[in-house]
Amino acid sequence: MTGNEDRICELRERGTLASEDLRELLSTLAPTEEELLYESAREVRERWYGKDVYLRGLVEFTSWCRNDCYYCGLRRSNARAERYRLSERQVLSCCDQGYDLGFRTFVLQGGDDARCTDELVCGIVRQIRDRHPDCAVTLSIGERPRSSYEAYFAAGAERYLLRQETSNPAHYRMLHPPGLTIESRKRCLADLKDIGYQVGCGIMVGTPHQTWDHVVEDLLYMRGFQPHMVGIGPFIPHKDTPFRDEPRGTLGDTLHLLAVVRLMLPQVLLPATTALGTIDPQGRELGILAGANVLMPNLSPRDVRGKYLLYDGKARVADEAVACDLQLGRRIARMGYELAWGRGDHASRCGAAVR
């Protein structure tokens, strides 16, 4: 293949490229080619989702975690992390408030909290679905046995987010302590899909020791796995972790990868993440312009928002997060996009009537 313009066209038309071409495309784009990449990504997202930007209300319900991932501020060894666990009543009240604001999807996210039993999770999911049958519930609570995933699904959770972080086994070991393996992570992702969830995987961009070859491996894994959602954000160091002195991932690399993922997985639900909004005040708007089509405003109670710190400088922990994010929504509307308040299912789950 001759140049990156050809690679972009090929990727847009066929949804894949040979790994050497993907690597070239990731590592050697000139500014004009970059613009073509974003334009192509927008065109493909509009083919499936028009100008809609889906909203998810995020509830960060526990900051306890039994894992010790080297990058994460919630890691077990971080004695400085302030821990909290919302009561069932608090979670429901966040969702009720979100419902009144117009949200029809709630994402319950937490550390890998040993006290967060299947019974507790199922109880909360069931109650949200009872109170708001028109809403979708997404869980993001880490690796669990298949039987637990089955129980949550039976209780009414329909979506699950679990990033693989990196598909390369050696790189995975550089980011995680012994005991956590990429094989187990992929097993969980396969189980979730098999059970019938809409599944999200994803990676951080610019983690220590990450190379473009690793990213190509991630792209090929995602192409094979065909997730419904992909979460991509820059790595940002946290001061109380072993990676405190490592450089953060860049805005350019993150946007670039969002666009490539959009071309590879045309129907994917792709959030412009909080981490992206943290490294640049306009990060999320730029994410939408690079092919993202989801925003996840934070519905957690104000007094705990400053305690769910995966990385330093997390955006909008102090102020009125939802109001702020809704302002972002207005800015996005001015860019020609439209906030979509529905459940926002994956295109494959709602036939032609996506909107």
Ligand code: 5AD
């Ligand atoms: N920087 C950016 N993202 C992080 N995450 C965890 N720690 C960090 C960090 N330091 C991401 C991981 C995880 C998701 C919930 O947050 O990718 O899957």
